[in-house]
Amino acid sequence: MPDTPVLTLRDLSIDFPTPQGVVQAVKALSLTIQAGRRVGFIGESGSGKTTTALAIMRMLAEPGRVSNGTIDLAGTDVLALSEEEMRRTRLSRVAYIPQGAMNSLNPVMRVEPQMWDAVIAHEGALPRGTLKARSAAALASVGLPAHTGNLYPHELSGGMKQRVCIALGILLDPDLIIADEPTSALDVVTQRQVMQTLNDIQRKIGSGLILIGHDMGLMAQSVDELAVLKDGELVEHGTVAQIIDAPKHPYTQDLIRSVPLVGGESFLNPDRSAPAPRRSSREPLLRFDGVSKTYGTVTALHPMSFALQGDTPQIISIVGQSGSGKSTMGGVMLGFNPPTTGRVLYEGRDVYGMGAADSLDFRKNVQAVFQDPYGCFNPFYRVSHALSFPFRRFGLSEGKAHTQRAMEDACAAVGLDPDLVLPRYPHQLSGGQRQRLIVARALMLSPKLLIADEPVSMVDASLRATILSNIYDLKDKHGISILYITHDLATAYHVSDFVMVLYKGRVVEAGPPGQVIGDPRHPYTRLLIDSIPWPDLNRPWGSDDWTPEALEHEAQAAAAQFRGNVPGFDLQTE
Amino acid sequence: MTRTSSEAQSGRTPPSRADRRQTRRLRRFDSPWMNPKLFWGLGLLLGIVAIGLLGRLFWNLDLVFTGSNTLKLPPVGFENLRRQEGTWINPLGTDGSGRDMLALIIMGAPNSLFVGLLASLIGMTTGIVLGFTAGFVGGRVDDTIRVLSDVMITIPPLLILVVFQSAFGDVSLTMMALLIAGFVWQSPTRLIRAQVLSMKRSGYVQMAQLSGASVPHIMFREMMPNLVPYLFGSFIASVTTAIVTAVGLEVLGLGPQRIPTLGRTIYEAINAGALIQNLWWWWGLPTLLLGVMFIGLLLINLGLDEVSNPRLRKLS
Numbered sequence: 094m095p096d097t098p099v100l101t102l103r104d105l106s107i108d109f110p111t112p113q114g115v116v117q118a119v120k121a122l123s124l125t126i127q128a129g130r131r132v133g134f135i136g137e138s139g140s141g142k143t144t145t146a147l148a149i150m151r152m153l154a155e156p157g158r159v160s161n162g163t164i165d166l167a168g169t170d171v172l173a174l175s176e177e178e179m180r181r182t183r184l185s186r187v188a189y190i191p192q193g194a195m196n197s198l199n200p201v202m203r204v205e206p207q208m209w210d211a212v213i214a215h216e217g218a219l220p221r222g223t224l225k226a227r228s229a230a231a232l233a234s235v236g237l238p239a240h241t242g243n244l245y246p247h248e249l250s251g252g253m254k255q256r257v258c259i260a261l262g263i264l265l266d267p268d269l270i271i272a273d274e275p276t277s278a279l280d281v282v283t284q285r286q287v288m289q290t291l292n293d294i295q296r297k298i299g300s301g302l303i304l305i306g307h308d309m310g311l312m313a314q315s316v317d318e319l320a321v322l323k324d325g326e327l328v329e330h331g332t333v334a335q336i337i338d339a340p341k342h343p344y345t346q347d348l349i350r351s352v353p354l355v356g357g358e359s360f361l362n363p364d365r366s367a368p369a370p371r372r373s374s375r376e377p378l379l380r381f382d383g384v385s386k387t388y389g390t391v392t393a394l395h396p397m398s399f400a401l402q403g404d405t406p407q408i409i410s411i412v413g414q415s416g417s418g419k420s421t422m423g424g425v426m427l428g429f430n431p432p433t434t435g436r437v438l439y440e441g442r443d444v445y446g447m448g449a450a451d452s453l454d455f456r457k458n459v460q461a462v463f464q465d466p467y468g469c470f471n472p473f474y475r476v477s478h479a480l481s482f483p484f485r486r487f488g489l490s491e492g493k494a495h496t497q498r499a500m501e502d503a504c505a506a507v508g509l510d511p512d513l514v515l516p517r518y519p520h521q522l523s524g525g526q527r528q529r530l531i532v533a534r535a536l537m538l539s540p541k542l543l544i545a546d547e548p549v550s551m552v553d554a555s556l557r558a559t560i561l562s563n564i565y566d567l568k569d570k571h572g573i574s575i576l577y578i579t580h581d582l583a584t585a586y587h588v589s590d591f592v593m594v595l596y597k598g599r600v601v602e603a604g605p606p607g608q609v610i611g612d613p614r615h616p617y618t619r620l621l622i623d624s625i626p627w628p629d630l631n632r633p634w635g636s637d638d639w640t641p642e643a644l645e646h647e648a649q650a651a652a653a654q655f656r657g658n659v660p661g662f663d664l665q666t667e
Numbered sequence: 668m669t670r671t672s673s674e675a676q677s678g679r680t681p682p683s684r685a686d687r688r689q690t691r692r693l694r695r696f697d698s699p700w701m702n703p704k705l706f707w708g709l710g711l712l713l714g715i716v717a718i719g720l721l722g723r724l725f726w727n728l729d730l731v732f733t734g735s736n737t738l739k740l741p742p743v744g745f746e747n748l749r750r751q752e753g754t755w756i757n758p759l760g761t762d763g764s765g766r767d768m769l770a771l772i773i774m775g776a777p778n779s780l781f782v783g784l785l786a787s788l789i790g791m792t793t794g795i796v797l798g799f800t801a802g803f804v805g806g807r808v809d810d811t812i813r814v815l816s817d818v819m820i821t822i823p824p825l826l827i828l829v830v831f832q833s834a835f836g837d838v839s840l841t842m843m844a845l846l847i848a849g850f851v852w853q854s855p856t857r858l859i860r861a862q863v864l865s866m867k868r869s870g871y872v873q874m875a876q877l878s879g880a881s882v883p884h885i886m887f888r889e890m891m892p893n894l895v896p897y898l899f900g901s902f903i904a905s906v907t908t909a910i911v912t913a914v915g916l917e918v919l920g921l922g923p924q925r926i927p928t929l930g931r932t933i934y935e936a937i938n939a940g941a942l943i944q945n946l947w948w949w950w951g952l953p954t955l956l957l958g959v960m961f962i963g964l965l966l967i968n969l970g971l972d973e974v975s976n977p978r979l980r981k982l983s
Contacts, residue, residue, distance in 0.1 A: 427877070456879040468870025473892035479871075531874075556906030 098151065099268045099301040100126040104162035107144055107153065107325075118144045118157065118323045126269070126318075128167075131302040133312040133333075134324035135348065137553045138524075142305045143192065145322075146271045150189050151179050159203065167268050185215050186330050188262035192273040192305075197258065198246040204232075204257050205242035211264055228258055231260040234297070235290050251415075252283035256290055263294050269301040276311070280414045280580050281624035285634065287606065288315050288626075294410045307554045309352050313337055314634035321345045334630055351555045352628045353583040355610055376441035378403035378541055378574060379426065379459075383435035386421050386598075393421040396435060401576075402661035403440070406568045408575040409662060410585035410606070412418035412621070413595035419578045422595070423546045426576065427461055428452075457487040461538040462564070464547040466527035470519035476527070477515040480534045487538060503533035507563045525556035532563045540570055546578045559587055566633060582621055586610045591659045596648060603664055604656025614656070617648035700980075702973055708966030711959050715776050722773030730767030731774055733928055738765045742948050760948040762932070763939040768952055774927040776956050778840060783910035785844035790851035790909070791902050797852070798859025799886055802867065812828070813860070817851040824850035825915055832921040840923055847912050851905040858901055859894065866890050898915065903968045913965060914957060929953040 107119040119141040126132050134142040147153050149164055151171060164171040166187060174182060183189070189198050199207055208228040212219065219227075229239045235256040246254055255275060262270055272291060274375050276284040292315060295302045304316055305351040312319055312333070319336045321329040321344065329342045340346045377400040386394040402408065413419045426439060428444045437444040439455050447455060463469055470479050472650035480500045481490075490496045507529045514526060522530070528548060533541050545564055549557040565588050567573040579585055585592055585606060592609045594602040596619065602615040613619045620641055655664070685907070722728075740761040743753040753760055759768035803811040824847070829847055831837060838846075867873060875889045916922050917930020918937075936942075936950035 429873070430875070434887055453879050456877060461873075463870055463873065465870050469874050471871040471875075471889055471893070479874060479878075482875075482880070486879045 097128055098125045098165075098413060099128045099167045100124075101165040102145070103165070105145065105148065105159065105164060106161040107141070107148055107157055108160040109157045117160075118325050118471070119148070119662040121162065122322075122325075122327050123162075124320060124327065124330065126301045126303065128301055129296075129299045130318060131292070131304060131316040132318045133316035133318060134303060134305045134320050134322060135307060135309065135312050137555055139306060139324075140322040141325040142322055143273055143298075144325075146273055146303060146305060147190065149187060149269075150183060152183075152189070155230075181215060183309065184211055184262070184267065186267050187269045187271065188267040190258050190262045190270065190272040190275050192275075193278055198254060200246050203243055203245055204228075204249075205428070206243070208232075208261055211261060212623070215265060227264065228260075232257070233263045234263065234294055235260045244295075248528050250283075251279050252287055255279060255283075255287050259287075259291055259294065263298060263300075265350065266298050267300055269303065270295060271303045271305070271307045274307075275304075277306070282620060284311070285624045285626070308626065309337075309348050309554065309628040313628040313630060314626040317348050321348065337628060339522065339628060348555060349628055353558065353561075354627070354629075355583050355585055355586045355625070370654055376403070377401060377438070378440060380438040380440060380441075381435065384425060384432045384437060386418070386425060386430070387433045392598055394418045394425070395527045397422075397600065398435075399662065399664040401542070401574060403574070406572045406574045406576055406611075407659065407661060408565070408568055408588050409592040410577045410579060410589035410592045411595055412579055412582055412585050412592060414580060414621070416597075417595040418598035419548055419580075419595050421568055423461070423544050423576070423578050424554065426544055427459065428455065435667060453487070457538060457643070458541040458544050460535045460538055462531050462535060462543065462545040462548045463527070464550055466524045466531060467552060469518075469531055470527060472519055474518075475515070475585045476517055476519055476522065476530055480515075480530065480537060484537055485533065489538070494563075499537050500533075503537040504530070506536055506551045506566070507533045508559065509533065525560065528556075528560055529563060532567070535573070536567060536571060537564075539575060543567060543573050543574055543575045547580070548577075549584070550579070550581070557584070564588070580621075582610050583625060591662050593664070594621070600653060600664065601648065601651070602654040604654075605659060608656045609654075615648065616644050616651050618654075619650065620644040673756045676684065700974060702970040705970030708963045708968075708970055711963030711966070712780070715780060715956065715963070719773060719777030722769070723838060726770060726773055728770050728774065730770040733764045733766060736765050736767060737760050739763055739944070739946055740950075742768070744947075748945060759779060759952060762935065762949050763941065763946070768948060771927050771932055772929075772952060772956060775929045775932060775953065776960075778882045778926060778928045778962065779910055779930065779957070780914040782840055782844045782847065783906045785841065786806060786847040786909035787851050787902055788914070789845065789848035790905050791855050791898065793848070793852040794855025794901070795859055795898070797856045799863055799890075801856070801860045803882070803886065804864025809860075812856065816856045819850070820853045820857075822850075824912055828912065828916055829919065832916055837924045838922070840926060840928075843913060843916070843922060844909075847909045848917055850912065851908055855898075855901045855905065856941035861953060862897060866893065868977055896971065900968060903964055903971065907964045907968070910957075910960065910964075929957055 102124045104116060105119055105122040109116045109118050122145060124132075134145065136142050144153070144157065147358050149157055149166070149171065151174070153159070159172060166182070169177070169182070169186075171182070180597075198204070205225070205228050208231065209224045211228055212224060228242055232239060237253060237256055237260065241249070241253065241257070245258075247258065248452055259275070275291065279287060288311065300314075304312070306312060316333060319329075319331065319333050320327055321336070321342065322342050327346045329340065336345060337349065340349055380400045381398050382399050383396045383465055384394065385392065385396040411419045411422060421430065425432050428437075429444050439459065442451055442455075444455060469477055477500060480503065481496050484490050484499060490499075498649075500515060504511040506516060509529055511525060514530065515524065519527060532548075548564060549560050552560060561584055564575060564577070568575050577585065577589060589606050592603065592606045593600050594609065594615065596617045601625060602609050602612055602613065604616045609618060610622065613622055623644075624641075658664075693912040733885060736757055737751070738761060739747055739749075740751060740757050741753045742760045743758050745753050745760075757767045757769065759772070761767055762771070797812050797816070801809040828846055828850070832843075835842070853966075872885060872889060875885050878887070911921065914930040917928050918934050919933075919940075920934045922928055922931050932953045933950050936946065940949075941949040
């Protein structure tokens with residue numbers, strides 16, 4: 094029965110009373126989802142995607158409440174159910190796979206009993222054999238081996254945990270599955286595998302699926318219909334083809350345009366022609382001299398040598414999956430994580446054997462932007478503390494007024510209103526604003542080298558382009574060299590002068606981005622590029638015969654590919 | 668669209684009582700220090716301090732000496748077993764050796780609080796220093812401090828203190844506070860060590876390191892302010908423990924011999940058979956005051972808990 098709606102939302106409004114007045118998180122939302130259809134909810138954080146999903150589950154956080162409208166789940170009025178009826182409905186008829194599902198497994202229970210709990214809660218006590226068969230079947234259907242059931246959550250990888258959560262969700266054949274950013278914490282390769290699993294299983298049980306996310310590419314590859322939400326309002330709804338090919342609402346157009354594409358139009362300032370200011374230096378700015386890092390028996394980084402000259406500022410991208418050793422490399426460069434062998438030299442001096450004065454100079458000149466913009470500010474202080482403290486500490490300040498002016502200039506340079514932002518506390522700002530403040534901080538200190546470790550992976554898609562062009566401006570206008578650590582090949586393609594692809598602690602392919610990413614030769618680079626979800630229906634992603642294992646196997650054996658050099662960066666590997 | 672706007676207008680009717688109460692709760696949610704539990708708890712403790720201060724100004728404290736009046740007089744409005752009525756000369760009655768109860772309480776109640784505060788102040792300071800050292804330095808130092816505090820936690824303090832106090836004979840209040848302090852530093856040490864360990868890896872500490880901050884700066888300017896709610900909570904908890912320990916010792920007759928304390932008054936009452944002679948005011952009044960003190964501390968602790976942990980702040 095493809096025509097019966099599994100979910101009908103009519104004029105759904107959700108209110109959150111606050112001291113400043115009632116905030117309408119969702120405004121008169123009407124939507125119908127047919128059985129077997131996949132619908133994507135897309136929008137920025139705060140647009141009401143998750144709130145709508147939680148309202149369907151009747152799990153709204155206090156003090157939120159449905160103020161108007163109806164939720165009809167395949168003929169049942171969800172809002173009229175009693176608490177006990179609702180409990181029975183959850184999971185058996187509508188399953189919710191929460192955001193960061195990997196943290197929602199009980200760490201002290203094996204996987205199997207957690208699944209049995211779900212069955213017992215709905216169907217009463219069943220013989221152990223039946224339970225075991227049920228959980229094994231569910232695990233098999235998401236492509237996990239049967240012995241997974243006997244493991245504890247910490248013994249599973251992120252992708253496996255996510256699949257266990259999907260297995261839990263489909264255990265009772267629900268009419269509707271709600272997946273709230275199921276892959277936001279996973280890297281591209283795993284993301285593609287998990288999305289395939291989710292789509293396969295949804296097709297098999299023929300349920301409806303709501304996929305919540307903010308990545309237009311992922312949506313284009315995984316859903317049939319798209320609902321675009323902005324500030325709690327449904328601004329556009331239609332099939333994926335309609336929306337991707339001919340977006341009507343300006344917000345949708347923005348969303349689509351904000352996805353950086355390999356080979357596509359650049360999102361950076363068009364006038365790249367102006368040469369970046371040069372610095373004079375004799376010694377290489379940063380030199381890795383046979384640096385490796387091992388943790389016990391695990392080698393995070395194989396011996397690696399390179400030299401980054403200081404005279405021409407440039408952006409070197411280090412690309413790889415999680416666990417490829419790229420963040421270890423960042424930590425080693427910053428002087429936080431001493432290498433097991435080899436030396437890290439900053440302008441000819443060993444970073445790990447510096448005196449106090451040299452160390453302060455190194456700190457001033459090598460700065461960082463971290464992944465998590467939420468943790469970077471001390472919640473006790475106003476955000477201006479994070480900007481003014483290092484400025485004074487490094488002796489750049491010539492008095493209070495000077496510091497204030499420098500902060501205001503830096504904020505303006507990254508497109509923030511200083512009067513609005515600086516006197517606030519960190520929790521009053523959005524993730525994007527905070528990350529831009531960190532970039533402004535780097536700008537104020539004007540270091541020689543900036544290490545940007547996944548600076549945009551926790552920021553809304555629509556803001557990524559802005560922050561990246563802020564970072565790019567650091568090089569272009571202020572002559573700061575940048576090491577950009579990322580898993581996102583598309584952005585690396587646009588911003589960098591040189592790309593290194595890291596796989597299991599080794600450089601497997603390196604060269605100018607046009608060659609490495611535009612025309613990959615190493616199987617691992619190909620695997621990474623294949624995994625990118627394109628917001629383009631003509632570049633399908635979900636072919637079923639895609640086997641990352643084969644490519645990865647090939648990648649183990651393949652030799653590293655070096656594709657030409659850029660002046661000022663010399664890479665040697667052994 | 669028209670529908671939503673008309674609804675917004677209908678929402679502007681004067682707020683009902685329930686709505687106003689909701690708003691008040693929300694306001695409390697926003698300014699956590701306006702916590703009724705905290706107020707009541709502080710009020711009770713300040714009340715006890717006030718008894719001590721005002722009493723010294725307005726009451727004749729010479730009445731604490733033995734035989735200053737008739738023995739075993741009841742409070743005003745009551746009769747004792749000898750059919751004597753309470754008089755305004757001793758509004759709360761007298762004890763078995765004719766000491767005025769009011770004067771005893773005025774002298775004794777602040778003493779108990781003083782021992783508790785001093786002991787936990789010393790204990791907390793030790794705990795902060797050791798906790799920060801262990802968390803920050805790590806390695807051998809951390810092992811030593813951790814094992815030491817773990818071992819000390821398992822030792823029942825009263826047992827050791829009984830031995831100590833009987834060896835010392837008569838002790839001063841400060842001496843007793845010092846001895847008790849030796850048993851209240853362990854849990855703050857562990858608490859702070861755990862917090863420091865998790866904070867050390869946080870983004871803002873890394874940022875401070877990148878900003879060239881010195882170790883003392885990171886400890887006291889970046890980490891410490893975020894620990895304040897925990898420190899307060901832990902402080903109040905150790906004040907409670909310290910008072911319980913002090914009173915325990917006093918009731919056993921092991922506290923200061925020459926200074927009136929609430930515990931010592933109870934000890935003397937029990938010794939003189941006040942329970943059998945129905946001299947309830949003798950042991951009852953100090954117990955009541957101790958009860959008030961503990962309830963005050965408990966309320967402050969609960970209040971601070973809600974302040975530092977927003978999840979406990981209920982909206983409904």
